[in-house]
Each structure stands twice: as C-alpha cells, then as structure tokens.
Amino acid sequence: xxxxFATLGLEPAFDLDLAEAERRHRDLSRALHPxxxxxxxxxxxxxxxxxxxxxNEAWRTLKDPIRRGEALLRRLGVEVEEGREPKPDPxxxxxxxxxxxxxxxxxxxxxxxxxxxxxxxxxxxxARAIAALSLELGRxxxxxxxxxHAAALLSRLGELRYCQRFLDEATMLRDELF
Amino acid sequence: xAYSEKVIEHYENPKNVGALDKEDPTVGxxxxxxxxxxxxxxxxxxxxxSGVIEDAKFKTFGCGSAIASSSLATExxxxxxxxxxxxxxxxxxAEELNLPPVKxxxxxxxxxxxxxxxxxxxxxxxxxxxxxxxxxxxxxx
Numbered sequence: 001x002x003x004x005f006a007t008l009g010l011e012p013a014f015d016l017d018l019a020e021a022e023r024r025h026r027d028l029s030r031a032l033h034p035x036x037x038x039x040x041x042x043x044x045x046x047x048x049x050x051x052x053x054x055x056n057e058a059w060r061t062l063k064d065p066i067r068r069g070e071a072l073l074r075r076l077g078v079e080v081e082e083g084r085e086p087k088p089d090p091x092x093x094x095x096x097x098x099x100x101x102x103x104x105x106x107x108x109x110x111x112x113x114x115x116x117x118x119x120x121x122x123x124x125x126x127a128r129a130i131a132a133l134s135l136e137l138g139r140x141x142x143x144x145x146x147x148x149h150a151a152a153l154l155s156r157l158g159e160l161r162y163c164q165r166f167l168d169e170a171t172m173l174r175d176e177l178f
Numbered sequence: 179x180a181y182s183e184k185v186i187e188h189y190e191n192p193k194n195v196g197a198l199d200k201e202d203p204t205v206g207x208x209x210x211x212x213x214x215x216x217x218x219x220x221x222x223x224x225x226x227x228s229g230v231i232e233d234a235k236f237k238t239f240g241c242g243s244a245i246a247s248s249s250l251a252t253e254x255x256x257x258x259x260x261x262x263x264x265x266x267x268x269x270x271x272a273e274e275l276n277l278p279p280v281k282x283x284x285x286x287x288x289x290x291x292x293x294x295x296x297x298x299x300x301x302x303x304x305x306x307x308x309x310x311x312x313x314x315x316x317x318x319x
Contacts, residue, residue, distance in 0.1 A: 085214060087210075088213055093210070093218060094209060100239040101237070157213075162213070165215065165216025165217070
C-alpha cells in the first residue's frame with residue numbers, strides 16, 4: 001500500500017493538520033483533473049487519472065483516525081492484519097458490552113435522550129483512545145521506531161474500532177427511530 | 179454478500195439469547211471481541227456437578243454471521259460435558275453455517291467464547307474447591 005503522507009506531501013504524524021491535508025488533496029486533485037489533461041498523450045492522461053485516484057485514497061485514509069493510525073503503524077513496520085490483533089483488555093470489553101446493551105435498550109424504549117447520553121460517553125471514550133494512540137505513536141516516532149510497542153499500539157487501535165462500531169450503530173439506530 | 183440459509187435462520191430466529199447470572203458459582207462467562215471490526219460476544223454456560231452444560235445463553239453485537247455462530251455454539255454445547263464442548267472447533271461451526279472466507283473470524287470468535295466460558299467456570303470451581311479444602315483445616319485449629 002502506498003504511503004498516504006508521501007502522496008499528499010505531508011510529514012507523517014498522527015496529529016496532523018487536517019485542514020492542511022484537505023488543502024493538499026484539493027490542490028492536487030485540481031491539478032490532476034482530466035479537464036486539465038485533455039491535450040496530453042493517452043499515457044499521460046492515464047497517469048494523471050491513476051495519480052488522482054491515489055490522492056483521493058490518501059485523503060480518505062488520513063482523515064479517518066483509525067486508518068491514519070494504521071498507515072503510521074505500517075510505516076513503523078508493524079503488521080496491521082485481521083486476526084493478528086492482541087486480545088482486548090477484559091475490563092474494556094466488559095464496558096463495551098454493557099454500553100452496547102444499554103444502547104440496544106435505549107433503542108427498544110425509543111429513548112432519544114438516553115441514546116444521546118450514551119453517544120456522548122462513547123465520544124469521550126473515543127477521544128481518550130485517540131489521545132492515547134497519539135501519545136504512543138509520538139513516542140515510537142521520537143525514538144526513530146527503535147522500540148515500537150506493537151502490541152500496545154494495536155490495542156489502542158482496536159479500542160478505537162470498538163468505539164467507532166458503537167457510534168456507527170448509534171447513528172443507524174437514531175436514523176431508524178427518530 | 180449473500181448469507182447462507184442457515185445463517186439467516188439463526189439470525190432471524192436466534193436460539194438461547196439472554197444472560198445467566200455471572201456471579202453464580204455454577205455459571206461460566208466468556209466475553210470475547212473482534213478488534214478488527216468491533217464486534218462483541220458474550221457466551222455463558224451453567225454447569226452441573228458432573229461437568230455437563232445444562233444451559234447456555236449468548237448475546238452478540240455483530241454481523242449476522244457472528245450472531246449465527248454464537249447461536250449455533252450454544253445449541254451444540256447444551257447437554258455436552260465441558261471437556262467435549264471445549265473441543266469444538268471453529269471449522270465445524272464455519273462448515274455447518276457455510277461461512278464464506280471473510281466471515282471465518284466470526285466462527286473463531288464463537289470458539290473463543292466457548293473456551294473462555296469454560297475457562298471462567300473452571301477457575302471458579304477451582305477457587306471453590308480450594309476454599310472448601312481450606313475450611314476444615316481452619317476449623318480444626
């Protein structure tokens with residue numbers, strides 16, 4: 001997989017300036033737009049189109065904290081692959097299970113206030129997981145990737161996915177009920 | 179992606195959904211998750227004195243295949259001795275449900291859940307036995 005940071009010409013960092021990344025994406029997309037290459041050779045047109053797809057994909061990857069984290073982990077030589085993740089912390093898992101049950105109940109009771117409260121709690125949880133991942137990735141980058149705590153990094157990333165899954169579920173439930 | 183008929187059957191009509199009291203000494207609870215997708219699965223067993231699983235319940239927040247895998251798992255382990263239940267392989271679940279390769283991890287989750295529930299029950303039982311073995315010695319003092 002291509003390095004999305006390199007594609008957009010950005011310094012690899014978890015806490016990157018998203019507005020700047022979006023600007024790069026927009027500028028590059030404009031420059032690569034087929035209308036600007038109508039006079040080019042077919043080979044050049046194909047190359048521009050290929051590059052435009054790459055630029056779009058890089059932006060999609062970087063704007064999502066989970067995919068951005070994965071891209072940084074790959075840069076550090078950590079394999080991100082399904083089935084290789086460390087087992088989640090039992091207490092965390094228990095918490096996720098309880099929250100999912102509470103969300104399902106809020107749905108059954110059509111209790112919008114309760115649903116929003118649960119979403120708020122999970123957003124806070126997500127923010128904590130993002131901060132923890134950012135800290136660990138910063139540490140790994142600071143020592144040049146010399147001692148990458150792959151398991152810890154993958155655990156944080158896993159926690160983020162549980163949070164995301166909960167929030168996706170809540171969005172679906174909200175659209176369905178209210 | 180099309181689900182197999184058996185998956186749909188379990189998904190629309192899941193068996194043994196619910197919870198057992200996790201504080202009950204005869205109940206083992208297995209809680210597992212799939213970090214790749216954020217699915218969570220809880221599987222519980224009630225075991226009698228001879229080590230036979232008398233009841234099993236599950237609750238799964240995940241895709242149809244994950245729900246079907248755990249539903250099937252509870253059906254299979256009911257009435258089995260914990261040693262036998264612990265030998266159930268994910269491949270058997272995947273085969274029974276005709277799971278496509280991308281959904282194999284759902285059956286892995288179900289196998290993990292069975293094993294982890296049995297492990298939880300064994301730990302509880304060992305702790306109780308240790309306590310029971312200790313009690314007469316303390317009383318004799």
